[in-house]
Structure formats: C-alpha cells, structure tokens
Amino acid sequence: xxxxxxxxxVWMYMSRGNTTGPDSESAKQPAVAEVGDCxxxxxxxGSPDMEIIDCGDAKxxxxxxxxxxxxxxxxxxxxxxxxxxxxxxSMCLTEVAGK
Numbered sequence: 001x002x003x004x005x006x007x008x009x010v011w012m013y014m015s016r017g018n019t020t021g022p023d024s025e026s027a028k029q030p031a032v033a034e035v036g037d038c039x040x041x042x043x044x045x046g047s048p049d050m051e052i053i054d055c056g057d058a059k060x061x062x063x064x065x066x067x068x069x070x071x072x073x074x075x076x077x078x079x080x081x082x083x084x085x086x087x088x089x090s091m092c093l094t095e096v097a098g099k
Contacts, residue, residue: 031081031089037064038096039079050079055096062093 030039030050038060043049053060065076072078072092080090 030079030091033064033067033091035064035066038062039064039093048079060096063096064091065094066092 030052033039033050033052036055037052038055038057039050039062040053040057040059041048041061042051050062055063062077062079065073068090069078069092070090076092076094078090078092080087082088
C-alpha cells in the first residue's frame, strides 16, 4: 500500500505541467519560440521573464529575429536563459513597431 502511494506521488509530481497544448505553460516558454514569434517581458529589464504571445496582441513587445546567435545585429536585444552560469538558450529580439 505504501509503495503504491509513493509511486502515485512520484507520477503526479513528474507529470504536473507536462501538457504541450497551445495554452500550456511549456508552449509559452521562450525556449520553444521560433523566428517570427512574439514575446512579452513579464519581468523587468534586469530580470526578464519572457513569454510567447500572439503578435497581434497589444502586449507583444518583441519579435524573435534569430535564435542561438552569439551576437545580435545593431538595434536588437539579446535574451538568454542560463543554468549554472552556462547559456542554455539565446535569441535576438527586435522591438514590435509602435512600442
């Protein structure tokens, strides 16, 4: 009985947030963004928290210009996610017109 409860608990922990539909949290993460997608910074400039949103949304701030570049072109912003001091993901962003 105890083993079944432990297995059920581990399964629930491992499967939480594991949906991949268009409205799931994982589908909104910047690491799955493609060139041409738009993102909104829900954090601050010093501690950005990017989320993919529809480019037609008034909250869209940036459009993904390229991914995994070491340097961005003039006028673009670079966003990166790090883990233990190593870059895991990066993208160059251009501001959405009118922002």
